[in-house]
Amino acid sequence: MANITIDEKVCKGCGLCANACPKNVISLSKHRMNANGYFVAEKVNPQNCIGCAFCAIMCPDCAIEVEK
Amino acid sequence: MAKVFTKTKMLTDVHMHYCPGCTHGIVHRLVAESIEELGLQDKAIGIAPVGCAVFAYDYFNCDMQEAAHGRAPxxxxxxxxxxxxxxxxxxxxxxxxxxxxxxxxxxxxxRGEHITIIFINNSIYGMTGGQMAPTTLIGQKATTCQNGRDPAVNGYPIRVCELLATLDAPYYIERVSTQDVKHVLAAKKAIKKALRFQAEGRGYSFVEVLVSCPTNWHMKPVEALRFMAEETSRTFPLGVFRDKSEGREEK
Incomplete structure (x- = not known):
């Protein structure tokens, strides 16, 4: 069981994490914004996460922490 | 559960000002992680440039010095x-x-100064609003070449790695990219190697990193990565141009 934690305060909604994820765990929110007005990345299929950390490697803002 | 990925302590908690999808932040992280892994946090001194990365001194958790435009080396x-x-x-x-x-x-x-240069190539002037840079690709649009760069008027892009590889002194020159996970991991290796060579007193090391600029390329972040993989890396081929540690000159 692996888990990711997304820091929504830092997220800029660029979607590079969602693009890198091989298991479609992450998707950009269609409704929820952070204080900067970005549609944040959120977990949609957390049970599929394998802890590969591809999302964290591609995140330009170090907003993702990965546990395994 | 054990943490497999967490933010390095070599970066401060200041939120980066880069545009969404700009891969500058990835390169900051790679440099910071490499210094931390080499255990050189107390000895590191960074030189911040003028340009998009002008606030780099706020992000790195080590001594930093701002330089006048272009005078960082x-x-x-x-x-x-x-x-x-x-x-x-x-x-x-x-x-x-x-x-x-x-x-x-x-x-x-x-001169072969014992310094490490991380060169961020996004083939455009980012901070000032998307003007043509010396590295802008043939046919690429910018605010100062609105129909695309025309070699007859604007000349050709400068390939800095190839240029420096004609000199005798540099110890290590490599070009890497941030287009996907595989290339980011390769970039990390190159940056770490460059910093290690300097720490070992071997000489001048230079790493060019291809970075995307979704704002000024007028693309979505994921499209910009694709453009980098298909177009930018064709004009600027990736690879090692000098590595004296293997007794190899040019590749």
Missing amino acids: AVATGIKRCLPDRLVFVYQGDGDLASIGMAETVHAAA
Whole structure:
């Protein structure tokens, strides 16, 4: 069981994490914004996460922490 | 559960000002992680450029010095010669390094100063609003070449790695990319190697990193990565141009 934690305060909604994820765990929110007005990345299929950390490697803002 | 990925302590908690999808932040992280893994946090001194990365001194958790536009290698030379036991790295963009700072860049390399240069190539002037840079691709649109760069009027892009590889002094020159996970991991290896060579006192090391600029390329972040993989890396081929540690000259 692996888990990711997304820091929504830092997220800029660029979607590079969602693009890198091989298991479609992450998707950009269609409704929820952070204080900067970005549609944040959120977990949609957390049970599929394998802890590969591809999302964290591609995140330009170090907003993702990965546990395994 | 054990943490497999967490933010390095070499980066501060300041939120980066880069545009969404700009891969500058990835390169910041790679440099910071490499310094931390080499255990040189207390000895590192960074030189911030003028350009998009002008606030780099807020993000790195080590001593930083801001330099005048393009003069970062000259400042780094001074610091390294006064404090030869420190790890001096320079972080510059393409407008800074390949345009206004070309003289400093070439002469620092020709002298073989024991510094590490991280060259961020996004083939456009980012901070000032998307003007043509020396590295802008043929046919690429910018605010100062609105129909695309025309070689008859604007000349050809400068390939800095190839240029510096004609000099005798540089110890290590490589071009890497941030287009996907595989290339980011390769970039990390190259940056770590460059910093290690300096720490071992071997000489001048230079890593060029291809970075996307979704804002000024007028693309979505994921499209910009694709453009980088398909177009930018065709004009700027990836690879090692000099690695004296393997007794190999040009590839």
